[in-house]
Amino acid sequence: MTxxxxxxxxxxxxxxxxxxxxxxxVESFAGRGFHATTTxxxxxxxxxxxxxxxxxxPSKAALLFEISRxxxxxxxxxxxxxIERGGTPVESVRELVTDFVAWHARRHTVARVVQYExxxxxxxxxxxxxxxxxxxxxxxxxVVAAGAADGSFRVDDPATATRALLSLGIDxxxxxxxxxxxxxxxxxxxxxxxxxxxxxxPEA
Amino acid sequence: MTxxxxxxxxxxxxxxxxxxxxxxxVESFAGRGFHATTTxxxxxxxxxxxxxxxxxxPSKAALLFEISRxxxxxxxxxxxxxIERGGTPVESVRELVTDFVAWHARRHTVARVVQYExxxxxxxxxxxxxxxxxxxxxxxxxVVAAGAADGSFRVDDPATATRALLSLGIDxxxxxxxxxxxxxxxxxxxxxxxxxxxxxxPEA
Numbered sequence: 588m589t590x591x592x593x594x595x596x597x598x599x600x601x602x603x604x605x606x607x608x609x610x611x612x613v614e615s616f617a618g619r620g621f622h623a624t625t626t627x628x629x630x631x632x633x634x635x636x637x638x639x640x641x642x643x644x645p646s647k648a649a650l651l652f653e654i655s656r657x658x659x660x661x662x663x664x665x666x667x668x669x670i671e672r673g674g675t676p677v678e679s680v681r682e683l684v685t686d687f688v689a690w691h692a693r694r695h696t697v698a699r700v701v702q703y704e705x706x707x708x709x710x711x712x713x714x715x716x717x718x719x720x721x722x723x724x725x726x727x728x729x730v731v732a733a734g735a736a737d738g739s740f741r742v743d744d745p746a747t748a749t750r751a752l753l754s755l756g757i758d759x760x761x762x763x764x765x766x767x768x769x770x771x772x773x774x775x776x777x778x779x780x781x782x783x784x785x786x787x788x789p790e791a
Numbered sequence: 792m793t794x795x796x797x798x799x800x801x802x803x804x805x806x807x808x809x810x811x812x813x814x815x816x817v818e819s820f821a822g823r824g825f826h827a828t829t830t831x832x833x834x835x836x837x838x839x840x841x842x843x844x845x846x847x848x849p850s851k852a853a854l855l856f857e858i859s860r861x862x863x864x865x866x867x868x869x870x871x872x873x874i875e876r877g878g879t880p881v882e883s884v885r886e887l888v889t890d891f892v893a894w895h896a897r898r899h900t901v902a903r904v905v906q907y908e909x910x911x912x913x914x915x916x917x918x919x920x921x922x923x924x925x926x927x928x929x930x931x932x933x934v935v936a937a938g939a940a941d942g943s944f945r946v947d948d949p950a951t952a953t954r955a956l957l958s959l960g961i962d963x964x965x966x967x968x969x970x971x972x973x974x975x976x977x978x979x980x981x982x983x984x985x986x987x988x989x990x991x992x993p994e995a
Contacts, residue, residue, distance in 0.1 A: 620824030703907060703965070741993075747973075747981050754962035755955055761907070761962075762954075769951075777951050785989040789945075 596697060597657055605643040607633040609657075612650045616700045621651055621707035651704060652712040658694075658701035659719040665690050666726050676734030677788055683727065684752060684782040685775035691759040692771035698760035727752060734786065741787025752782050800901060801861055809847040811837040813861075816854045820904045825855055825911035855908060856916040862898075862905035863923040869894050870930050880938030881992055887931065888956060888986040889979035895963040896975035902964035931956060938990065945991025956986050 593606035596613075600606050611632035615624040626647050630640040644650040669686045673679030691698045708716060728749040734740035742748045755778055769777075783791030797810035804810050815836035819828040830851050834844040848854040873890045877883030895902045912920060932953040938944035946952045959982055973981075987995030 619826040622823040622827030623825075743984070744981065747978075748985065750966075751959055751982065751985050754959055754966075757965070758958035758962040762958075774951075777948065778955065780947070781952065781955050781989045784991060785985045787988060787993065789991065789993045 596694070600653075600657070604633075604635065604639070608635070608640055608643055608650060609654055612647075612654055613697050613700050616651065616654075616704055617696045621647070621704050626650075648707070648709050648712065651700070652708060652715075654697070655701055655705065655708065655712075655716050656719070658697055659716055659723070661694075662687065662690060662701075663719055663723050663726070666723050670726060670730055673730075676730055676737065676739045677783065677791075679730045680734065680752070680783055680786065681779045681791075683730065684756065684779040685772070687753075687756040687775075688759055688778045689771040689775035691756050692763045692767070692774050695760050695763040698757075702757050702760050724749060724753065731786065739788065748786060751785065755782060800898070804857075804861070808837075808839065808843070812839070812844055812847055812854060813858055816851075816858055817901050817904050820855065820858075820908055821900045825851070825908050830854075852911070852913050852916065855904070856912060856919075858901070859905055859909065859912065859916075859920050860923070862901055863920055863927070865898075866891065866894060866905075867923055867927050867930070870927050874930060874934055877934075880934055880941065880943045881987065881995075883934045884938065884956070884987055884990065885983045885995075887934065888960065888983040889976070891957075891960040891979075892963055892982045893975040893979035895960050896967045896971070896978050899964050899967040902961075906961050906964050928953060928957065935990065943992065952990060955989065959986060 593610040594603070597606050597609055600609065608629060611629045612624075615628050615632060624647070626640050627637050629647070629650065630637045633640075640650075644653065665686045666683055669682035670679045673682040705713065705716060728745055731740065731742060731745045731749050731752070735742045735745055740748075759774070763771075763774075780791050797814040798807070801810050801813055804813065812833060815833045816828075819832050819836060828851070830844050831841050833851070833854065834841045837844075844854075848857065869890045870887055873886035874883045877886040909917065909920060932949055935944065935946060935949045935953050935956070939946045939949055944952075963978070967975075967978075984995050
């Protein structure tokens with residue numbers, strides 16, 4: 588439980604106690620799942636009392652929502668910046684897959700909660716997250732469709748290809764561990780080449 | 792809770808009560824996670840008493856192990872049969888991805904427990920499952936390596952390409968629901984074409 592890690596993960600969240608609770612929440616939810624974790628478990632892990640937790644988050648679900656919202660906003664930002672930086676559809680997909688995969692590898696514990704604990708969210712919060720997920724998916728699909736339209740890609744169904752691209756990145760959160768020997772950035776570049784070939788860019 | 796579904800899922804398990812408990816376990820673990828589920832929850836869902844559960848499974852972990860072992864043996868069989876049927880590396884990958892993806896779509900609730908509740912297994916049981924996973928991975932990697940060797944595939948790193956192929960299938964269990972409009976077999980064929988392109992078979 589290092590304050591520096593929580594500050595790195597959530598630079599926009601303050602005070603430090605809230606970030607520590609988010610980190611304790613991530614570790615608990617990733618380890619035993621949302622439903623098996625109590626607010627007392629989280630508070631204890633963060634070195635606080637359950638009452639202190641409620642100062643920052645009204646409920647366990649509110650804490651999960653903050654972790655999920657922040658994680659989805661980060662991946663949306665990673666996606667948008669990579670696409671802008673890329674410029675052409677081919678370079679956008681290369682940058683996007685590199686960064687999206689690297690994010691899921693580097694942040695694998697956070698990403699596991701972000702990707703696999705969605706259904707524990709209450710309906711209203713789930714709707715907010717579903718909206719962020721649609722924006723991520725749409726950003727990727729627009730690039731895939733642009734590349735199909737200008738002849739850069741050979742794609743039968745942009746929606747399916749988009750789904751497959753996102754799956755390659757998301758699934759990294761399932762299997763990547765601190766002991767994985769391939770560095771996040773290296774894995775990102777390897778997957779970017781595979782992704783471009785999948786879109787019919789054989790020289791990738 | 793239909794006995795016919797549990798019989799379809801686990802034709803080799805008997806008696807019917809054991810299959811009903813496995814189905815109740817799958818639904819509970821997929822819904823709330825292993826740690827948040829009690830043996831009482833599972834027994835009640837199966838219309839039985841907790842004591843009756845212990846007649847068939849000595850513990851909740853033993854039930855999870857049976858679900859996991861059976862699911863991994865099924866995917867290993869699906870993988871091996873597809874590879875044999877395919878013959879050439881290209882056709883083997885086509886058959887393999889088609890069937891592996893279709894299995895994860897059709898059996899998405901079972902697959903979710905099989906793929907995402909591994910770490911709840913006790914060490915000895917985890918070792919058995921890890922062995923099955925290595926056999927699945929090796930079967931796929933051998934086909935990828937054979938295709939790289941005979942010039943059918945253009946692959947920089949067979950291990951990474953194998954990981955990506957398996958990811959495409961496994962991640963289907965995360966997002967596929969009973970409301971998904973693409974049928975399992977159709978999705979399997981679409982992903983097989985994407986997978987072959989990823990391996991440098993542009994005409995796929």
